[in-house]
Amino acid sequence: MRWVRRHIARLHPRTAVVTLAALAVLGVLGAAAVVGLGLYNVSAHRGHLPGVSWMLATTFENSVRLRAGGDPPPADLRSAEMVALGAGHYATACTPCHAAPGQDRSATVREMKPEPPHIVEAVKGWNAAELHWIVREGVKMTGMPGWPSDRADEVWPVVAFLLEVDAMTAEDYRALTAAPAGADELADADGRGGAFCTVCHNSDGVSDNPRIPRLDILSEEYILRSLLAYRSGARDSGIMEQAMSLVDEAEIAGLAAYFARNTPEGDGAALTETAARGRDLAYAADPAADVPACRACHGPWPEPRNALFPSLAGQYAPYLRQQLRLWRDEQRGGGPAAELMRQASRELTDEDIAALAAYYAALAPAKEPSDAQARPGDGADDP
């Protein structure tokens, strides 16, 4: 040590500068050689140097724990509907790498570096907020992609599924993700086709999950326009963008015709107090509300409406609430007339949204909503 101190003490300042500069130049040249000449071996067969894997894994865990928790989970996170919706999406988007209860990862996937863990392993040790962050953001340099849309809300169903996956049997999982009978005409020879759509939407377009919209009340034109908007990304949804990326463009028109083919059935429900308030909003019966009359585009309306305006009669209330919130918060796109809805929803309060959803959900399911239920002011069913 004394030797070092003595030499440093005797070192001329200029010698020090020149030495450091020379080292820097050598370093840059070395790095350029590694990159430019391909000296680093990227083979996935060769693992990382000792300690590097530990460093990367620890960085990943701490980074997630530092950042998770920005979005509060919905109150019904653990509901069966959330789990079912998440499972449907998981089956199309995540199984290729993480497999599913009762399945193994493919031999090829197991050769990935880093190796994607089987889903039952992957969820261990993470809470809901952390799972949400991982699914939404993805993990750099692992092959785990981020959510393909900006929306945070629709990541929660996947989280709901992941919170249950540990305890799920192969039968449980199959019950959640198998296409129902009757959708054979949607499957095509190469195994693509739209049969998987029926996992969530059922073969008659009427989902039994109120978080998934019923399609039988919609016009073929509207379904087609929506599917194209999902495919192009004009309407933001990681779930539907993923689904629409799995079908061929030529099949989309057929899907729209398939899901619009049925005449909706069912009766309306008596209007609750909330729903009656929603009806007043839909009819713009209270000028002070500052909300345009929904019915002029969405019915009930006595004149022919543009088929590109969706009917909402009998649509599920949770789905309507979610979509109205997206519109109001400027997270919802759509077709060329989307600006109308963005403007119309600007002044909606959470109470307005709940009331409108309750009203339209109480109408008898129909492609063309009827005016049969009392109009505002008739007082027939005002509580």
Next chain:
Amino acid sequence: MRAGLACLALVPALAACEGRQSVLDPAGRDAAVMAELFWWMLGGAVILWLLVNGLMVYVSRLNRDALSVRAATLLVVGGGIVFPTVLLAVLLSYGLSEMPRQLAPGTGLSVRVTGELWWWRMEYLPEGAETPVISANELRLPAGSRSELRLGANEVIHSFWVPALGGKTDMIPGRETRMSLEPLEPGEYRGQCAEFCGDSHALMAFGAVVMEPEAFREWLEHEATDAAPPATEAARAGRAVFLAEGCGSCHTVRGTPADGTIGPDLTHLAGRTTLAAGVLPMTADALKRWIADPRAIKPGARMPGFDHLGDARLDLLAAYLEGLE
């Protein structure tokens, strides 16, 4: 020099000097009082200016000798205290004596005017009427009688002003202010929002039409009727477009299912002298331009653009609206 002269020649063409929206070209009793007051004050100001400058020239050029103490005192007390006090007291009492008239109750018609972003909701209540006749963006008043204006606003403060007819009054959300106007000469005038109210404040105007009492009564009767059914093939097709594309969400056309109240009532749209609150002429071409992209014409307008309808349907829509007289 020639450019300067050219500019000077353009001065009379400036909007503010145009008779339709000029304080100096009164067409109502209240505006006449104000114009008279203005001319008196202008004359007085000129005389005072000459007097002060004359005195200045007198003491600095013509008579450089010191004034006597008596003359100086007289000048200071007389010209500096007594004269302005008397003059201002006269002006004040004259001004105050004119104020009650501007707040006097009308003798029949009452119009509720509500400032919106950025247009005017007009509701006419003839004497004894219970429900108002709803219109927008144009004020029509009978000549020769005093009409009451009840002013309100939605969301932000505006100010109501028809310079050719009278003074201005603020329109305040959540409270009703009032004034009255007594127009005298039939004709077309122009009103303008006189309180900054946001992006398109400068584009918030309206036509003000003073009519002979009999003509006004007929107009109001017509304004109260439902819209006439479309007369041409194009107008009929345009009506279908209007009802299919959601226009009724915000607009009312009486006699159709369209009963929205967010935007202006369109029942007799084509009977107005201007479109978009005094900004565009009432022509098919302007209607089409406005509907396709209102925000290009009036920044920040709440009405969304309908350019997605395409040229053909916009033409039909314009044909329908043009027929709503």
